[in-house]
Amino acid sequence: MSNIEIKYLTKNDEYKSLEITDSTSSTEDGVVSIQSVKEEWKKELASVSGVPEFKTEICYKTIKIPFDGTTKVPYPCLYTRTSRHWIELKVKYPADVANDVKDKIIKCATEGAIFAAAALAPGLVAPEAIPVLIPIAKGAFTLRFSECLAEEIRNTIEIDITHESKSGDWKRV
Structure with a gap:
């Protein structure tokens, strides 16, 4: 531009x-x-919940030593928690577009989101694969989204697909 x-x-x-x-x-x-002010439309494409996470740390246990008092002995402690991972589509478009254009952008984005979600869902079995899946989902989304909108409108829109996650608290096993 x-x-x-x-x-x-x-x-x-x-x-x-x-x-x-x-x-x-x-x-x-x-x-x-x-910059022209942009509005953002978001849509969760796919998610996986209950993903187990583990970590170990060194813990210490105090034991008695005959004639000498106590000492701390190191041992491994195991912690676990679960997390939720989701893939989110973000579509930013000019805030000053007419309502009918905004409605068309959201309609096309929703259609594209369905294609992107279909590309993502099978791979979410292994959350570590999510970074590889995002470009595939973006390609599927862009293909459908581009077919739906006129080029002049498409050129004013920013698209992003992100991996988000939220984890629970660590609990000692």
Whole structure:
């Protein structure tokens, strides 16, 4: 995408630049960028719950030693917890689009989400495989999503598929 650069004279008789791009930033050399405000639509594509996690730590047990008192003896302690993993689709689109365009974006995103979820579900048996599955899901989503929307609209939309997880507390076994 091309940037539009606007230069304007300041009261110090210097020129500052105003760049209009897709990202918001402010730099020390006086360049300020403006971003169109984006709205975000999210959808959970697939999830797996009850995934066991394990860790070991060194614990110490105090034992009595004859004639000398006590000492601490190290031994391995096993801890466990369960976690939930999910894959989430995020679609960002310009906030100022007309409601009918917004509805079309969400309709197309929902259709694409179904394709992405179908690509993900079988592989969730092994949560460690999730990083490999995300590009496959993104490809499936993009294929269906692109067929549904006009190119002018597609070019204003950002798509991301992320792996999220939440774990319970560690419990000693």
